[in-house]
Amino acid sequence: MSTQLSEAPARPTAPDRPGRSSTTTGTAALFRFALRRDRVRLTVWIAAGTAMVALQSVSSQSFYDSPGALAAYRASVGSNAATIALAGPPVGLDTVAGAVAFEISATVMLIAALMAMFTVTRHTRADEEAGRTELLRSARVGRHAPLLAAVLLAALACAALAVAVGLGATATGLPATGSFVLGASFGAAGQVFTGITAVAVQVTGHTRSVYGLVGGLFAVFFVLRAVGDIEGNWVVWTSPIGWAQAAHPFSDDAVLPLLLCLVVAVVLVLGGFALLDRRDLGAGLTQPRPGRASATPWLRSPLGLAVRLQRGALLAWVLGLALLGVVYGALADSVETLIAGNEEALAVFGDPDVDDLVSAYLSTTFSITALLAAAYAVSSVLRARTEESDQRAEPVLATATSRSAWLGSHVAVALVGSALAMTASGVTTGVVRVLQTGEAAAFGRMVGAALAYVPAVWVVAGIAVALFGLLPRLAAALSWAAVGLFLVITMFAESFDWPGWVGDLSPVSWVPLMPLEPWTTGPVLVLTALAGALLAASFAGFRRRDLATG
């Protein structure tokens, strides 16, 4: 391995010492330690993914219990661009098993990707940022060992998810081969995101940026496969999520696309190791630039601080939802093509009003956008909790800053930011629709439909704010659980014909489905009042409670 200049005197080779060290020394110990730290977390991730598949399987089998019901389902989803955008390619819908795979695969792939991302990051960049890696590396631990251990753990978790889903789906009565292909498709998607994260943790020096980078890539890949699936063209092959879904469980059971995932995952991990060799411990690939010697006049209030801390995330979300608005708007034209090409749908619906179908599609996409904006709002509100638990709120609250002003600043960023994000998506969808239809009034309708969701988004944010004030320790877990619940309700309540009160649990479903349905003032007023009440409860609670101390 070593090269020598011819002039240089030959150096004696170092004698082999007992217990030779390599760059991977200590991997086994780190792997066991990481497994020990994550045994509960990973079990929860895997159990959640498996349970979703099993529940979907059981409910689909009871719901589509006749060929007629299945044909009606096939007709409706095969022609619904919004459903295809959210779920995947409308393949294999002639069996209940295929319908299960279609309904659940996107959600479980998200779970697999998140599990891989959090697992790799937790044991690499997060440890490095906290200074723990330095301590480990000072012991007999090789340069590559922490990343290798993390990647192995994530790979093991993805494999375990694949097997668990295969067993779970088989146990609920689905064909065994297809069940394991379905599980393997989730595992393969997870492995790609293991590789992506292995690269991302080298590129950026901060855990938060890793999550932003990997999450952003997931969104881009998801949109690419949505475009490809709706248009039914090659674009789907630009996305690893598209590869994983190309396995078509229960119909084609194709393994080749999954092998592509694994190859790319291995290449990405090797790339991660190559980048690791080119950077210093604790640093990213770029050196931090020096900042300002003194603060600008903006940075003089708690609001100025909250904006400064959150502006990056805010900008990314507004841009992301604006782009999503462009994609959703552009795909509206395909709704017509889809229905025209779907004979079953034509048979079921007769000759449908295309305008109504487009409106239905757009109103579904806006409710999904609203859930994404709510997720942003929750993450923004929880920034206040991170500031508190990381002890950065303490020096600020020890100045002449009241608790209400401090919390209010973060909440203001969350509320205004999520409203901006909704507006951005309405504006871009509106512009695209005006270009498509040449009808100027479409712009106002799209912006109005997007803005109608703002009070509902604020209620979700309000739940997080209330939890911060009243149950700070549980705030993060419960707020995200609420977002997850609302997402499941929006995606499944209608297609499974769940009782009305289940749908009503989600504030998003209180909003009129514009542009399909007309504007109604009542629910929006109620939502606004509810959001206000949640904020008031939170501020009262936060003023009375102790600040978290380290």
Next chain:
Amino acid sequence: MTAISVAGLVKTFGATRALDGLDLEVSTGEVHGFLGPNGSGKSTTIRVLLGLLRPDAGQVRLLDGDPWRDAVALHRRLAYVPGDVTLWPNISGGESIDLLGRLQGGLDPRRRAELLDRFDLDPRKKARTYSKGNRQKVALVAALASDAELLVLDEPTSGLDPLMEAVFQGCIREVRAEGRTVLLSSHILAEAEALCDRVSIIRHGRTVQSGSLDELRHLTRTAITAETVRPAAGLESLAGVHDLRHEDGRVRFDVDTDALDGALRHLTGLGVVSLTSAPPTLEELFLRHYGDELADDGTAAREPVRS
């Protein structure tokens, strides 16, 4: 004039009684040392004084106000340096100083520049690249550049090197000369001895000793080393003499303050050739108060540990 007055302060966290009837009196214009080992309740007391934690029982007055109810008004008049300074990773040190100063009610730009120079701090660096000591300097510059009448400093020098420790001590002397009040929590006794007018020593959330350094010295022993013409016999029979040892023709012992006179008379009777006496250090005060705790730990270790 009292800047801080705490009586019977109790604060519990679940089953843990962090403060158990703590008392603290700080007069206006003094530098008050707040001493105790790790985990004795210093930071918890300070957080109660700042209105960040709500007391469970006891009276707390700060600058004639209620620290919980009047937090914002009181905070305009004080500046705080936390024990573990965490800053915003993406914001430079200079920006953090300006932000904290502005939120506190404004800082003097000339003094800010002077302090940056004295503490040798580069304000352009992002906080994530600062060492612990440099993060502490950021908080110190922000606090010292303000015109707060009360400085609350929680172990402000635990990350500073000896050079910076000297700069810090110089700054605190200037603050005292301006008539401002300082509450200085520390476990560095040399620092407290160098700076403090009065100290309070706490343990297990209670005040065990409080007073001026002179007063406290009465409670402890003076170390004597003497060389005498005739062999130093008979000292061991004197009351108040401890740890007597003979080395190289010299005699060394510790003597209680009230027995000092008798011990010196005894020595002069033997013909003193040389004599050194060292005043009791805070170190010794500390060890005496926590010595029994060390002994407790010894017995505790033998008992089964429950957790």
